[in-house]
Amino acid sequence: xxxxxxxxxxxxxxxxxxxxxxxxxxxxxxxxxxxxxxxxxxxxxxxxxxxxxxxxxxxxxxxxxxxxxxxxxxxxxxxxxxxxxxxxxxxxxxxxxxxxxxxxxxxxxxxxxxxxxxxxxxxxxxxxxxxxxxxxxxxxxxxxxxxxxxxxxxxxxxxxxxxxxxxxxxxxxxxxxxxxxxxxxxxxxxxxxxxxxxxxxxxxxxxxxxx
Amino acid sequence: xxxxxxxxxxxxxxxxxxxxxxxxxxxxxxxxxxxxxxxxxxxxxxxxxxxxxxxxxxxxxxxxxxxxxxxxxxxxxxxxxxxxxxxxxxxxxxxxxxxxxxxxxxxxxxxxxxxxxxxxxxxxxxxxxxxxxxxxxxxxxxxxxxxxxxxxxxxxxxxxxxxxxxxxxxxx
Numbered sequence: 001x002x003x004x005x006x007x008x009x010x011x012x013x014x015x016x017x018x019x020x021x022x023x024x025x026x027x028x029x030x031x032x033x034x035x036x037x038x039x040x041x042x043x044x045x046x047x048x049x050x051x052x053x054x055x056x057x058x059x060x061x062x063x064x065x066x067x068x069x070x071x072x073x074x075x076x077x078x079x080x081x082x083x084x085x086x087x088x089x090x091x092x093x094x095x096x097x098x099x100x101x102x103x104x105x106x107x108x109x110x111x112x113x114x115x116x117x118x119x120x121x122x123x124x125x126x127x128x129x130x131x132x133x134x135x136x137x138x139x140x141x142x143x144x145x146x147x148x149x150x151x152x153x154x155x156x157x158x159x160x161x162x163x164x165x166x167x168x169x170x171x172x173x174x175x176x177x178x179x180x181x182x183x184x185x186x187x188x189x190x191x192x193x194x195x196x197x198x199x200x201x202x203x204x205x206x207x208x209x210x211x
Numbered sequence: 212x213x214x215x216x217x218x219x220x221x222x223x224x225x226x227x228x229x230x231x232x233x234x235x236x237x238x239x240x241x242x243x244x245x246x247x248x249x250x251x252x253x254x255x256x257x258x259x260x261x262x263x264x265x266x267x268x269x270x271x272x273x274x275x276x277x278x279x280x281x282x283x284x285x286x287x288x289x290x291x292x293x294x295x296x297x298x299x300x301x302x303x304x305x306x307x308x309x310x311x312x313x314x315x316x317x318x319x320x321x322x323x324x325x326x327x328x329x330x331x332x333x334x335x336x337x338x339x340x341x342x343x344x345x346x347x348x349x350x351x352x353x354x355x356x357x358x359x360x361x362x363x364x365x366x367x368x369x370x371x372x373x374x375x376x377x378x379x380x381x382x383x
Contacts, residue, residue: 008322100335101328101339102266103338106267108253114272116230117252118252159336180252180254
């Protein structure tokens with residue numbers, strides 16, 4: 001009799017434990033928590049990506065501007081002017097992007113703008129390498145080239161951000177001086193501060209590119 | 212501001228606004244009139260001089276950048292009037308100038324080209340000598356540049372000729 005009582009108690013406890021452990025309510029509750037966490041992570045990722053893409057769009061207002069594009073040709077000939085015409089005098093890239101003997105960039109361009117002649121200038125004035133030719137590319141393609149180490153001179157993301165936000169030749173676009181008629185050259189549509197902020201934000205949020 | 216440089220091998224110090232075009236310092240303060248004013252926009256090349264051996268448009272070159280540099284004008288291209296630079300000699304032999312106004316700039320550009328590429332092709336000349344001559348003496352200038360290249364080669368010792376071949380290789 002005592003044995004039967006103990007067996008019944010054991011069975012009861014076993015069923016109770018199993019019921020609690022595997023009750024539908026318990027399973028549902030665990031799943032709900034996991035799903036909420038997942039959704040929340042996805043939301044953060046999505047928000048970050050959106051922020052990155054927004055920052056990318058902002059910085060590309062500068063990168064795709066003629067002041068940058070004129071010296072990022074996809075061929076060997078720099079452009080100039082507001083209409084991005086071929087550089088006068090048949091100027092060419094040369095071996096190192098600094099022009100040809102006796103017709104180097106430095107023959108006319110110095111390390112700062114010249115308001116007398118209207119010749120623009122900034123430190124190490126030269127053409128971007130052929131691999132960084134951007135003319136004819138979409139924003140996303142230019143962004144991909146910027147991140148591609150095989151094209152960007154082996155630069156890491158950190159190097160790129162430094163180049164884009166600190167190189168005086170890049171930042172010249174915000175102070176492009178006057179042309180040969182004394183008319184101010186068009187600067188990009190956003191300020192240097194907003195551009196630098198956008199570049200850094202783009203990098204911090206994962207340097208996403210539009211698909 | 213005081214700016215010191217060497218002009219045709221001689222030390223000079225001038226006291227000017229640093230943004231003054233070097234052309235005006237050379238012509239009006241140091242009284243060397245061989246370097247000409249043409250367009251004032253770094254386009255025509257009449258004002259071409261050498262800065263540390265490279266061709267530079269002096270109308271668009273702020274004097275402050277000359278600090279510590281070696282500046283050469285047409286007056287300093289040859290060591291003396293009795294010993295002409297090959298470019299000057301070739302210009303005489305080919306009777307290049309017509310009015311002559313732009314020629315000092317062309318000769319300085321040519322000398323700079325020959326320093327980097329001692330045996331330029333017609334294409335090299337067309338691409339590198341981008342000065343403007345309103346008398347259109349380009350045809351005679353091209354002949355003179357080839358002549359100057361030959362005169363330069365003839366004046367070089369054998370070892371230098373070997374180096375020249377290497378320079379040409381590197382230029383192309």
